[in-house]
Structure formats: structure tokens, C-alpha cells
Amino acid sequence: MTTDHLPGTSPRRGRPRDAARDRALMAATLDELRLHGYGGLTTAAVARRAGVSTATLYRRWRSKEHLVVQAAAVWAEDLGPDRDTGSLRSDLRALLHDKAEALDGPSGQLLRAILGEAAHNRALADVLVGEYVAPLQERVASLVARAEERGEIPPVEDPMVVGELVIGPMVTHTFLVPHEPGGRPGRDMAERLLPYLLRALGARGE
């Protein structure tokens, strides 16, 4: 099952009708992943959901692995833009809620579906870092730098740990603990995390 490199994952260029069909296939792939996980996804079900033949699917992607890697890469992570809200507390709350929003929705289900497979698939692991880990770490670094400039916290010695403290507890709370259908475990944990994170950063008055 190891797929170290996946050259040619991009669908061939084509006419507008082909582009619409590709989008439908990507959306269908994400739906199947969310509903059935990587192990339960079949190219036949994806083709059926997208309303195309499996032959059409295989003309564009040569395997299930190629299809999923491409779908994960076009999946836009719902991490909102970095913005200066004026204080560490409100900057951090905005980031926590942006991540919670993503985790509680389809992005979270997709992340969960591909996490196990990424252990065996270098291309999927690269997508995870590029789409998920790097944008979060950049936003944490910006937020921490602003708080240091404002004199709200002492210099942070290890910003990467702060990034893991922001996302890690929401991920484990969402993925390891069963929740009611329609529950919002990410949002719940975001609010409960905030005072602990402010103290961890040494924020004044916490």
C-alpha cells in the first residue's frame, strides 16, 4: 500500500465540460471519504455519486490512491485569514474557533479519514503538512509575535509547541471521544482551552 511518489496526479487539461466533471469527481471523493473512510471508499461508488462511468474516472486517475491524494490537495482547509484583533486573548480565541469550525465540519471528517492512511502514503502525508500543519503554525507564529510586541507575554521559546497546544487537544477531543450526532466538540473544547493556553503563554493577569 506504500505510494512514495505519485507523478501525474493532476487530471489532464481539457474542455470546460471536463473541468466540471473533474470537480464533481473530487466532491464525490470527499463525500465518500467522509462517509466511509479510506478503507470503505471504492472508485465505483465515487463514479456513481459523480454520475460518470468508472472508465471515465480511471481515464483521469489511475488508482484509488491517486484520486484521494488529488481530492485531499484540492480540499480547502477552512482556516480563516490571520487578523490582528487587538489582543492576544481575542486573536487566540479567533484562531481556536476557526480550527474548531473546521474540525467539527467536513474538514474534520476528512482529516480523520486520511490520517491513518497517511502513515503509509507519502503523498498524502505531504498534503497534510502543506494544507493543515504549515498554515496553522504560520498563524500561531504571527499571533505570538504580535502579543510579544504588545508586551502581553514574555518571548515564546518554542512556538511550534504552542501550535500543537492549540490544535492537539481539539483533535484528540474530537476524534477519540464519541459525541452526539450534530455535537460541536471542537467548539466546546476551544472555549475551555482558552484560559489554559493564556496561562501557558504567561499572559499578564491570567
Place this chain on the structure above:
Amino acid sequence: MTTDHLPGTSPRRGRPRDAARDRALMAATLDELRLHGYGGLTTAAVARRAGVSTATLYRRWRSKEHLVVQAAAVWAEDLGPDRDTGSLRSDLRALLHDKAEALDGPSGQLLRAILGEAAHNRALADVLVGEYVAPLQERVASLVARAEERGEIPPVEDPMVVGELVIGPMVTHTFLVPHEPGGRPGRDMAERLLPYLLRALGARGE
């Protein structure tokens, strides 16, 4: 792929030879999960690794799902015993290193392999909570209670968040960021987390 309830996951009682065979099948299941993930595991490969026929396997477990649920349940989580080491710092370091040890080893690979599948499988989700989440939360509660009694920290308002702060960052660091083969991302993160967690808990002098 939904398997809400799995009655009869226990193998039938039998002679000692059967018990040894069952153990070999459980070990083979865990090896296949670690190496190939849930999606890549086949009952044929498990039977081959255990040196039995697939017919023998199916006499004991009626499906791949039943086999994996049972294997995950017998998998002993490497979380060491709770012990009073005399201070919050050393209690917390011991817990972080016990979890890191587990995450960096076969237990971590197994957790990663079943995490996605547990989204669709109630029995696997129950195993995760019973074997993984509950023991950690109990140990965190004991450690926090001792630190409060010693007067090292003010009362902790939300012990479950502390549990997620202990495990979450190590899980995301281990699962989301690619590491060199043989790397110890959990252990690395455990040491870097410690000062942040002590401050988050309001430990004196941090």
C-alpha cells in the same frame, strides 16, 4: 461499513492449543494493522502471518471488523501505573513519558490505524475510550489532586482539558508531522510540553 454492535466478538472457549492459536491471530492482526492500516488489512494476510487457514480464522471471527475490534480490545495500552513521585513536575514528566513511549511504539501505530475506522464503528470507538481515553483521564485526575493537596497549584477547574493538553499535542505532533524512521516525536514533544503545561496549571515558580 457501520457496525453498531458486535455481539459475540469473544472467541469460543477451547483447549490450550486453541488459546495459543487465538493469541497468534491477535498478534498477527495487530502486525497487519500497523503495517498496512485498516484499509490494507486482509483476513487472508492475517491468517497467513499466524500460520492458520482462513477457514480457521472465520470459525473464530466472522468478519474483518470483528477481528480488529477484538485485537484492539486485547491490546494492552502501555500507560504505566500512576505513582506519586513527590512533585507535580516529576509526576507530569512521568505521565508524559509513559504516553510518549506508547505513541512512539506499536501502540501509536495501532491508534493511528484504527482512529479513522472508529468514526464508523461504534465497537472500535468504545474500545478507544475504554483503553485509551479513560485511563489517561483517571491518571491526570490523580496527579492533579495530589498537586492541589501539596499546595503546588490552585484548584483545577476543568481536569478533562488538562488530560487533552497532555495527550493532544503529542498525538498531533506524532501523526500529522512526518518523522524520520526510528524518530521519537512523542518523547521529543513530551520534554518541550512540560514547561507549558506547568504554567497552564498555574504551578508556583513557573
